[in-house]
Each structure stands twice: as C-alpha cells, then as structure tokens.
Amino acid sequence: MTVLGLGAMGTALAQAFVSAGHPTTVWNRTPGRAPGLTGVTRAKTVADAVSASSLIVVCLLDDASVQEALAPAATEFTGRTLVNLTNGTPAHARRTADWATQQGADYLDGGIMAVPAMIGGPAGFILYSGSEAAFEKYGAVLSAVARPQFVGTDPGLAALQDLALLSGMYGMFAGAFHALALTSSEKVSPTAFAEQLLVPWLTAMLGSIPAIARDLEYGADGAAGSNLAMQSAGFANLLDASRAQGVDPVLLAPMDDLLARAVHEGHGDEDLAAVVQLLRTAG
Numbered sequence: 321m322t323v324l325g326l327g328a329m330g331t332a333l334a335q336a337f338v339s340a341g342h343p344t345t346v347w348n349r350t351p352g353r354a355p356g357l358t359g360v361t362r363a364k365t366v367a368d369a370v371s372a373s374s375l376i377v378v379c380l381l382d383d384a385s386v387q388e389a390l391a392p393a394a395t396e397f398t399g400r401t402l403v404n405l406t407n408g409t410p411a412h413a414r415r416t417a418d419w420a421t422q423q424g425a426d427y428l429d430g431g432i433m434a435v436p437a438m439i440g441g442p443a444g445f446i447l448y449s450g451s452e453a454a455f456e457k458y459g460a461v462l463s464a465v466a467r468p469q470f471v472g473t474d475p476g477l478a479a480l481q482d483l484a485l486l487s488g489m490y491g492m493f494a495g496a497f498h499a500l501a502l503t504s505s506e507k508v509s510p511t512a513f514a515e516q517l518l519v520p521w522l523t524a525m526l527g528s529i530p531a532i533a534r535d536l537e538y539g540a541d542g543a544a545g546s547n548l549a550m551q552s553a554g555f556a557n558l559l560d561a562s563r564a565q566g567v568d569p570v571l572l573a574p575m576d577d578l579l580a581r582a583v584h585e586g587h588g589d590e591d592l593a594a595v596v597q598l599l600r601t602a603g
C-alpha cells in the first residue's frame with residue numbers, strides 16, 4: 321500500500337501498516353519528514369508513490385493540499401483505490417469521489433476518530449463512506465490502523481459524521497473550559513474539581529443524549545422533566561456569575577440566546593430536543 325503524507329497522522333498510519341506486515345510505500349511533499357519511520361519504501365514523486373500500490377491512502381493537512389498533491393499523479397490512479405483520510409466537508413468528499421471516478425479509481429472517504437497515538441490501538445475508529453466494493457476489498461487491511469466502520473455509499477457521509485462527532489467534542493470542551501475558568505477564579509483546585517466533580521457530572525449527563533435524540537426523531541412523549549423555561553431562567557445566573565467572577569461567557573452565551581429564543585417561540589414547556597430543532601431550522 322501507499323501512504324501520501326507523513327505528518328503526525330500519516331506517519332502513524334504508515335507505521336501501523338508496516339507493523340501489520342503490509343509492504344508500504346510513502347511520499348511526503350517535504351523530503352526527510354518522519355526520519356524514524358522504518359521498513360517503508362520512500363518514493364521521490366507522488367506519481368511513483370501512487371503507481372507502487374493498488375491501495376493509496378492520503379492524509380494531508382486539508383482538502384486544498386489533497387487536490388494540489390494528487391493532480392500531478394491523476395493518470396496513475398486508473399484501476400486503483402484511493403482512500404482519503406484528510407479532514408474535510410461532505411462537499412469536498414463528493415468532489416474528490418467524482419475526481420477519482422473520472423480517473424477510473426475506486427474511492428473511499430474516511431473520518432479518523434483517533435489521535436496519532438491511538439493509531440494501531442483498540443480505542444480509535446475510522447468512519448468510511450463511498451465505494452462499498454472498495455470497503456469489502458480493503459476493510460481488513462484498513463483495520464490495521466483503527467477499527468473501520470462503513471457508514472454508507474454516499475461519499476459525504478463519513479465527513480458529515482466525523483464533523484458531527486468533532487462538534488460534540490468541541491462543545492464538551494467548551495463547557496469544560498468554562499467550568500474550569502469559573503472554579504479557578506476562586507480557591508478551588510482545578511484538578512480536584514475536574515476529577516471528582518466535572519467528569520462524573522459530564523459522564524452522568526452523557527446518558528441523557530440518546531433520549532434527546534429519540535425525542536428529536538420520534539417526538540417527545542410525556543411532560544418535560546427539565547423544561548426550557550426553567551433552564552433559561554437558570555442560565556441567566558450562569559452568565560451573571562461568570563461575569564462577576566471575571567470569566568468571559570463567550571463560549572456559553574449562544575446557548576443562553578437559544579434557550580431564550582426557544583421560550584420566546586413557545587417551547588418553554590418542552591425539553592432540549594426543541595433547541596436542536598431550532599438549530600436545524602436556523603438560517
């Protein structure tokens with residue numbers, strides 16, 4: 321196989337393929353990257369790297385770098401499979417899938433749900449969408465880097481769900497950052513707060529997410545246990561106290577706006593799925 325890109329992630333991917341016994345050719349725009357990576361064949365040009373293998377994995381900075389890197393090797397892709405693990409949007413994925421098809425290549429888009437240190441280990445997973453035939457052919461090989469999960473033949477679906485998962489992660493971090501700023505404005509140990517209170521609380525609250533998703537999909541049955549009018553009233557205290565403690569509420573103020581809007585638009589007696597619905601109908 322071939323790995324294009326030897327950044328932190330590309331290097332981890334190549335190392336995992338080598339460790340699993342797959343002959344691996346690598347290419348990177350700047351020569352000399354990843355000097356500690358052994359057991360690979362280093363190609364001088366991207367065309368040489370592509371022509372060396374039937375399976376090409378590309379993992380570069382962004383979509384623009386993928387377009388730029390692949391263009392000189394376009395004619396080499398015929399009859400091969402391109403797996404693009406670069407972060408991108410559904411539109412990027414669909415466009416690159418069309419490009420691959422024009423070159424006579426099979427295409428899989430992937431969303432890596434792991435950091436480099438998790439590659440080759442049990443905790444990470446990678447979402448794939450696009451050619452089901454390519455996934456069936458190469459799924460076992462791709463499992464050397466992380467557990468592969470096929471999410472559909474529309475090439476954009478892996479990127480969509482990758483970005484949704486990252487949204488969940490950054491939203492969680494935003495709340496945690498605010499909580500740590502708020503508590504560290506007084507003599508509260510950030511470490512003790514995080515370990516003994518914040519993580520157990522967030523872990524408990526994670527359990528409520530499937531119920532919110534079910535309400536969104538099928539409609540709520542029964543009265544809200546934590547209605548939005550109550551939550552909106554309480555949120556004002558959160559922002560007031562933050563300002564009083566010298567903590568910028570920038571990460572949480574949009575939630576205050578949404579809760580207030582939900583109440584204003586008549587959803588005060590509903591639960592949090594109504595807020596998701598407001599987001600879906602915004603703009």
Ligand code: FVH
Pocket residue numbers: 325326327328329330331348349350353379380381382384385386388389405406407408432433434435436
């Ligand atoms: N590292 C992580 O934690 C995340 C985990 C989830 C997935 N992401 C995505 O993986 C893509 C690569 O990320 P990375 O960590 O390998 O990134 P860097 O270490 O910064 O390496 C970037 C590589 O991209 C090459 N590159 C940049 N521009 C171009 C270009 N115009 N043409 C060809 N190659 C290009 C760069 O090459 P060079 O600067 O050494 O010449 C590196 O190989 C990314 O989409 C993450 O979102 C990682």
